[in-house]
Amino acid sequence: MSMTESSRREWLLTDHPASRRQARLGQMYRTWLTFRQNRLAMVGLGIVVLLVLVAIFADLIAPYDPLISGDLRTARLLPPSWNHPMGTDEQARDIFSRVVYGSRLTLMVVALVAIIATPIGLLVGTTAGYFGGWVDIILMRITDIFLAFPRLILALAFVAALGPGIENAIIAIAITSWPPYARLARAETLTIRDTDYIAAIRLQGASSARIISGHVVPLCLSSVIIRVTLDMAGIILTAAGLGFLGLGAQPPQPEWGAMIAAGRRFLIDFWWVATMPGIAIFAVSLGFNLLGDGLRDVLDPKGRG
Amino acid sequence: MRAPSAFLWQVTKLLATLALTFIGLLLVTFLIGRIVPVDPVLAVVGDRASQSVYDKAYIELGLDKPLYEQFWIYMTKMVTGDLGQSFLTKKDIADDILRVFPATLELATVGILIGTVLGLPLGVLAAVKKGKLADQLVRVLGLVGYSAPIFWLGLLGLLVFYAKLGWVAGPGRIDIGYEYSVTQTTGLLLIDSAMQGQWDAFRNVVSHIILPASLLGYFSMAYISRMTRSFMLNELAQEYITTARVKGVPEWRIIWIHALRNAAVPLVTVIALSYASLLEGSVLTETVFAWPGLGQYLTNSLQNADMNAVLGGTMVIGVIFVGLNLLSDLLYTLLDPRVRRRG
Amino acid sequence: MTDLLTVQNLRIAFPSRHGPVEVVRGVSFAMGKERLGIVGESGSGKSLTGRAILGLTPPPGKATAEKLEFDGIDLREATRSQWHDIRGERISMVMQDPKFSLNPVMTIGRQLMETYRTHRRSTRAEAHERGLEMLNAVQIRDPDRVMNAYPHELSGGMGQRAMIAMMLVTEPELLIADEPTSALDVTVQIEVLRILDRLVSDRGMGLIFISHDLRLVSSFCDRVLVMYAGQVVEEVKATDLANASHPYTKGLFNCLPRIEGGQRPLPILERDADWAL
Numbered sequence: 001m002s003m004t005e006s007s008r009r010e011w012l013l014t015d016h017p018a019s020r021r022q023a024r025l026g027q028m029y030r031t032w033l034t035f036r037q038n039r040l041a042m043v044g045l046g047i048v049v050l051l052v053l054v055a056i057f058a059d060l061i062a063p064y065d066p067l068i069s070g071d072l073r074t075a076r077l078l079p080p081s082w083n084h085p086m087g088t089d090e091q092a093r094d095i096f097s098r099v100v101y102g103s104r105l106t107l108m109v110v111a112l113v114a115i116i117a118t119p120i121g122l123l124v125g126t127t128a129g130y131f132g133g134w135v136d137i138i139l140m141r142i143t144d145i146f147l148a149f150p151r152l153i154l155a156l157a158f159v160a161a162l163g164p165g166i167e168n169a170i171i172a173i174a175i176t177s178w179p180p181y182a183r184l185a186r187a188e189t190l191t192i193r194d195t196d197y198i199a200a201i202r203l204q205g206a207s208s209a210r211i212i213s214g215h216v217v218p219l220c221l222s223s224v225i226i227r228v229t230l231d232m233a234g235i236i237l238t239a240a241g242l243g244f245l246g247l248g249a250q251p252p253q254p255e256w257g258a259m260i261a262a263g264r265r266f267l268i269d270f271w272w273v274a275t276m277p278g279i280a281i282f283a284v285s286l287g288f289n290l291l292g293d294g295l296r297d298v299l300d301p302k303g304r305g
Numbered sequence: 306m307r308a309p310s311a312f313l314w315q316v317t318k319l320l321a322t323l324a325l326t327f328i329g330l331l332l333v334t335f336l337i338g339r340i341v342p343v344d345p346v347l348a349v350v351g352d353r354a355s356q357s358v359y360d361k362a363y364i365e366l367g368l369d370k371p372l373y374e375q376f377w378i379y380m381t382k383m384v385t386g387d388l389g390q391s392f393l394t395k396k397d398i399a400d401d402i403l404r405v406f407p408a409t410l411e412l413a414t415v416g417i418l419i420g421t422v423l424g425l426p427l428g429v430l431a432a433v434k435k436g437k438l439a440d441q442l443v444r445v446l447g448l449v450g451y452s453a454p455i456f457w458l459g460l461l462g463l464l465v466f467y468a469k470l471g472w473v474a475g476p477g478r479i480d481i482g483y484e485y486s487v488t489q490t491t492g493l494l495l496i497d498s499a500m501q502g503q504w505d506a507f508r509n510v511v512s513h514i515i516l517p518a519s520l521l522g523y524f525s526m527a528y529i530s531r532m533t534r535s536f537m538l539n540e541l542a543q544e545y546i547t548t549a550r551v552k553g554v555p556e557w558r559i560i561w562i563h564a565l566r567n568a569a570v571p572l573v574t575v576i577a578l579s580y581a582s583l584l585e586g587s588v589l590t591e592t593v594f595a596w597p598g599l600g601q602y603l604t605n606s607l608q609n610a611d612m613n614a615v616l617g618g619t620m621v622i623g624v625i626f627v628g629l630n631l632l633s634d635l636l637y638t639l640l641d642p643r644v645r646r647r648g
Numbered sequence: 649m650t651d652l653l654t655v656q657n658l659r660i661a662f663p664s665r666h667g668p669v670e671v672v673r674g675v676s677f678a679m680g681k682e683r684l685g686i687v688g689e690s691g692s693g694k695s696l697t698g699r700a701i702l703g704l705t706p707p708p709g710k711a712t713a714e715k716l717e718f719d720g721i722d723l724r725e726a727t728r729s730q731w732h733d734i735r736g737e738r739i740s741m742v743m744q745d746p747k748f749s750l751n752p753v754m755t756i757g758r759q760l761m762e763t764y765r766t767h768r769r770s771t772r773a774e775a776h777e778r779g780l781e782m783l784n785a786v787q788i789r790d791p792d793r794v795m796n797a798y799p800h801e802l803s804g805g806m807g808q809r810a811m812i813a814m815m816l817v818t819e820p821e822l823l824i825a826d827e828p829t830s831a832l833d834v835t836v837q838i839e840v841l842r843i844l845d846r847l848v849s850d851r852g853m854g855l856i857f858i859s860h861d862l863r864l865v866s867s868f869c870d871r872v873l874v875m876y877a878g879q880v881v882e883e884v885k886a887t888d889l890a891n892a893s894h895p896y897t898k899g900l901f902n903c904l905p906r907i908e909g910g911q912r913p914l915p916i917l918e919r920d921a922d923w924a925l
Contacts, residue, residue: 563754
C-alpha cells in the first residue's frame with residue numbers, strides 16, 4: 001500500500017515526465033506541496049470547505065427551523081446556552097440555526113456573482129484585446145467608467161433602482177465586479193494575440209468569434225478564475241453590507257448582514273444577536289482571504305516576495 | 306524647451322480622460338435613473354394627482370423627449386451643479402450634499418491619517434523582518450482588517466468602548482450641548498472648535514470621532530501596510546541598496562531614506578486610493594455611528610426611495626474618486642524624478 | 649609585501665529543494681596593495697566572491713570560510729561597527745551598471761556626499777566641496793550640473809564615473825571593481841578604465857578587478873585568478889598568461905581574436921566535466 005503511494009509520488013515528481021499529462025499533474029502536485037506548507041492558507045481552505053459542508057448539510061446540522069419563531073413568551077432574546085449555542089433573537093428563533101442556513105445564502109451569492117461576472121469580464125476583455133483599435137478603446141473606457149465608482153456605492157445605486165432583494169443584490173454586485181476581470185483578460189489576450197499558433201488558426205479560416213471562444217478564452221480562464229477567488233471575500237462583505245442596509249436579502253431570510261442589522265436594536269442589552277452573524281461573516285471572508293493569499297503566494301511567487 | 310510641452314501634453318491627456326470618464330459617470334447614473342421601477346412623475350405629484358397635473362409634470366420633467374435629449378438636459382444640469390431636488394427634503398441636492406460633506410471629509414481624513422501613520426511603519430517592519438514573526442503578525446493583522454465587516458466592528462466598538470467602558474462618546478459628531486456653541490465656518494468641527502478656542506467642545510469632538518476614524522483607519526492600514534511591504538521588498542532587492550551597503554550607510558538610513566523614498570512613489574497612489582475607498586467605507590460606518598455625513602445622507606435617501614438624492618450622492622462620490630485618482634497621478638509625476646521633467 | 653586581504657577556502661551556498669548548492673567552492677587567495685584580476689564566465693562565482701569579502705552575500709546565500717581577514721580584522725566575525733569602519737571607508741566596490749546601482753530618486757550630489765559624511769565628520773559645505781573635487785578627479789567637466797542631476801539624467805559613462813567618485817571619495821585601501829565597464833558602450837569603456845587606472849595608481853590602492861574579459865584583465869592587473877564553476881582553476885601572472893597551464897585558461901586565451909593572422913576555423917572553447925570536480 002505504502003509502496004504504491006511512494007511510487008505514485010515519484011511518478012508525479014519525476015524530472016522526466018513521459019507525457020504531457022504527467023507533466024501537468026506533476027506541476028499541480030508540486031503546487032499543492034508548496035501550498036500545503038503555508039499553514040495559514042490551509043486554515044483558509046479548511047474554513048471554505050467547512051462553509052460548503054455546512055451549507056450542504058444545513059438540514060442536518062441546524063437544530064431548529066431558521067424561519068419559524070419559537071415561543072415568543074419564553075424563548076425571546078435568550079443568551080447563548082447548551083440549547084441555543086448562539087442564543088435566540090427577538091422572534092425567539094435559534095441564532096445558530098439561522099447562521100447555519102445563512103451559509104447557503106452566502107454561498108449562493110458568491111457562486112452566482114462568479115458565474116455572472118466572470119463571463120462578462122472574459123467576453124469584454126478578450127474581445128477588446130483581440131480586436132484592439134477602436135473596439136479596445138471603447139470597451140476599456142466603459143470598463144474604466146465602472147471602475148471609477150467605488151464598488152459598494154455603485155451596487156447601492158443599482159439596488160436602489162432595481163428594488164431591494166437578494167436577486168437584485170447579486171445582479172448589482174456582479175455588475176460592479178466584472179471590470180477588473182475584463183482588464184486582466186485583456187492583458188492576457190494581448191500577450192497571446194500575436195503568437196504564431198493563433199495566426200495559424202486564423203490562416204485556417206477560423207472566425208474571430210471562434211478563435212476567441214475556442215482559443216483565447218481558455219488561455220485566460222485560469223488567471224481570471226484565480227482573480228475571482230481572490231475577490232470572493234470582497235463579494236461576501238459587499239453582500240453583507242447591502243444586507244445590513246436592508247437592500248439585500250429581505251426578512252425573514254437568514255442573511256448574515258440583515259441579521260446584524262436586526263440585532264443592532266438590541267445591541268447593548270443582548271449583544272449576541274448582532275455579534276454571532278458577524279463572526280460568521282468574518283470567519284468566512286477571512287477563510288477566503290487566507291486561501292487567496294496562499295494561492296497568490298504559490299502561483300505568483302515573484303509578485304508577493 | 307521641450308520639457309514643458311511634454312508636461313502640458315500629459316495634463317491635456319489626463320483632462321481628456323477625465324472628461325470622458327465624467328460623461329461616462331453621468332451616463333451610468335442617468336441610465337440607473339431610467340430603470341427605476343418608481344414612476345418619477347408620481348414621486349413629484351403624488352399618486353392622487355389628476356391626469357392633467359400628471360401630464361403637466363410629465364412634460365416639465367422632459368419625459369416626453371427622446372432619451373438622448375433627456376440625457377443632454379441631464380448632463381447640462383449636472384455640469385452646472387444642478388443635481389435636482391430631493392423628493393424627501395424638497396431642497397436642492399447640491400446644497401444638501403455640500404452641507405453634509407464636511408462631516409465625511411473630516412472623518413475620512415482623520416481615518417487616513419491614522420491608517421497611514423500606522424500602516425507605513427508596519428509595512429516597512431514587515432518587509433525588513435520578512436518571514437519572521439513580526440511579518441506574520443502584520444500580515445494577520447491586515448488580513449483581519451480585510452475580512453471583518455466594517456459595520457459589525459463598528460457595532461462591537463460601540464458596545465465595548467462606549468456602552469461598557471465609557472471611554473469614548475457615542476454616536477453622532479458632537480454632543481447636543483456643544484452643537485450650537487461652535488460656529489461652523491469650515492464645517493470641520495475639529496478645526497472650527499480649535500480655532501474658536503473652545504477646547505471642551507474640541508475634546509468632545511475628538512471623543513466622538515476617535516472610534517469611527519480608528520475603524521476606518523484600521524481598514525486603510527490593512528491595505529497600506531500590505532502595499533508598503535510589497536513595495537519595500539521590491540526596493541530592498543534593488544542594486545542601489547547594495548551600493549548603499551557598500552558605502553557603509555547605516556541600516557536605518559538604507560531602509561527609511563533609500564528604500565522608502567523609492568517606495569514612496571507608488572505608495573502615494575495607494576494612499577490616495579485608500580482615501581477614496583474610505584468614502585465607500587463611510588457609507589456603512591456613518592450608518593452605524595449616526596454620523597451626519599454623505600454616507601448617511603445616501604442611505605437615508607435609499608431607504609426613502611429618494612432616487613434623485615441617491616444618484617446625486619453616487620455622482621459626487623464618483624467624481625471625488627476620479628479626482629483623487631487624477632491627483633495621485635499628478636503627485637506621482639512630482640515625486641518621481643524619472644517622470645518629472647526639470648525645466 | 650604584507651597581505652592586506654587573505655581569503656582561505658571561501659564557500660558560498662544557496663539552499664534549494666535538494667539541499668544546499670555550493671556556487672563558490674573553496675576559493676583561496678591572498679593579496680597586498682596590488683591589482684588582482686578575477687576572470688571567469690558568468691555563473692563562475694566571481695561576483696559572489698567579491699561581495700562575500702564585504703559581507704554582502706545576497707540572502708538566502710551563506711558564505712563560510714576558514715579565513716577571511718582584512719588587515720588583521722576577521723571579517724567573518726566582524727561586528728556592525730567594524731563593518732561600518734570597513735565598508736565604504738577601507739574597502740569599496742564599483743558595481744556593474746550605474747542604471748541600477750545608483751539610487752534613482754536621489755541626486756548624484758546627495759549620494760556622493762552621503763558616502764563622505766557617513767565616514768568623515770564634516771559640514772555639508774565641506775562634503776559638497778569634496779564631492780566636486782572628486783567629480784573633477786573622474787574628469788567630469790561640469791561637476792556642478794552633475795551634483796544636482798538625477799542618475800537617469802546621466803549617460804552610462806557619466807554614471808559610472810560618478811559611481812567611481814562616490815566609492816573613492818573616502819580614499820579606501822582596497823577597491824573591488826565588479827565588471828565596472830561591461831554595461832557601457834565600447835567607446836566609453838576605455839575612458840572609464842583609464843580613469844580608474846590612474847586613480848588606483850595615484851592613491852596606491854589595492855584592486856580586485858572582476859571581469860569576464862581575459863584580455864582586459866591581463867592588461868590591467870598584475871595577477872589573474874581564473875575561476876571556473878566556483879573554483880579557482882589557475883592563478884597566473886598577467887604576463888605569463890600565454891604560458892598558462894590549465895586547459896580552461898588556455899582555451900580562453902586561444903579564443904581571443906588576434907590582429908596578426910585570422911584563425912580559421914574560429915576556435916571553440918572546450919570544457920571538460922573534470923574541471924568542475
